[in-house]
Amino acid sequence: MTAPSAFQASVLTLFPEMFPGPLGASLAGKAASDGLWSLETLDIRDFARDKHRSVDDTPFGGGAGMVMRPDVIDAALHQVHSNGRPLIYLTPRGRLFDQALAQDLAAAEGVTLLCGRYEGVDQRVIEAWDMDEVSVGDFVLSGGEAAAITVLDAVVRLLPGVLGSAESLTEESFKEGLLEYPHFTRPEVWDGRPVPEVLRSGHHKNIEAWRRDQAETTTRSRRPDLWDRFVAAGTNKKG
Ligand code: ADE
Numbered sequence: 001m002t003a004p005s006a007f008q009a010s011v012l013t014l015f016p017e018m019f020p021g022p023l024g025a026s027l028a029g030k031a032a033s034d035g036l037w038s039l040e041t042l043d044i045r046d047f048a049r050d051k052h053r054s055v056d057d058t059p060f061g062g063g064a065g066m067v068m069r070p071d072v073i074d075a076a077l078h079q080v081h082s083n084g085r086p087l088i089y090l091t092p093r094g095r096l097f098d099q100a101l102a103q104d105l106a107a108a109e110g111v112t113l114l115c116g117r118y119e120g121v122d123q124r125v126i127e128a129w130d131m132d133e134v135s136v137g138d139f140v141l142s143g144g145e146a147a148a149i150t151v152l153d154a155v156v157r158l159l160p161g162v163l164g165s166a167e168s169l170t171e172e173s174f175k176e177g178l179l180e181y182p183h184f185t186r187p188e189v190w191d192g193r194p195v196p197e198v199l200r201s202g203h204h205k206n207i208e209a210w211r212r213d214q215a216e217t218t219t220r221s222r223r224p225d226l227w228d229r230f231v232a233a234g235t236n237k238k239g
Helices: 026-033 070-080 099-106 123-128 145-156 204-222 224-233
Strands: 007-013 037-043 087-096 110-115 132-135
Touching: 007 070, 007 145, 026 037, 026 145, 037 070, 070 110, 070 123, 087 145, 099 145, 110 145, 132 145, 204 224
Parallel strands: 007 037, 007 110, 087 110, 087 132
Antiparallel strands: none
């Protein structure tokens, strides 16, 4: 049997100097040095065709801002994108990124990420390449780069061999559709605040029940949207 080949991420951006950024440190940085994934950054400006190296132009129909040209993006994609890999355009107009999508991407052989700037990318190249438009949240960033870093961070930690047993995936937030329970460490009393008694009891069944209750209570109050989905799936204790 041959070893699975490393996950290959390709990022198209007007700001290649923003990469690897946080992905070069900590878990993702170590995983890259260990050969578990690799990052290729393409400068979109290198694919501009005119002498001014222009990558954007004014919008048809008028309005503020500039739009990234389809011919320039298309040329960059022809160089870097391999079919069979997901192709994602980061935009606040996209569907929301979540843990399920992170898992899907981690199961692929790699991903191509297009970072928008200005008002966005000409719609025709989005359609011609059948891009998956993805947003990291209901707010507007100054460009897709921070969003691409967020997506890659969430994906890389799910790749086989990246997390050691110390950072296990088994109980983390969203795993079961719930937010995680709260954590405590020494000292037992800090600033007049004791660690909850049950966690010091050594009674594993009670600890498990307390954590489960905390996870459900927190999810219900902070994220009614997640709670409703969780209840619909039929695995809750609170009803
Ligand atoms: N570009 C600008 N804002 C964004 C967002 N919220 N998600 C993805 N890409 C973006």
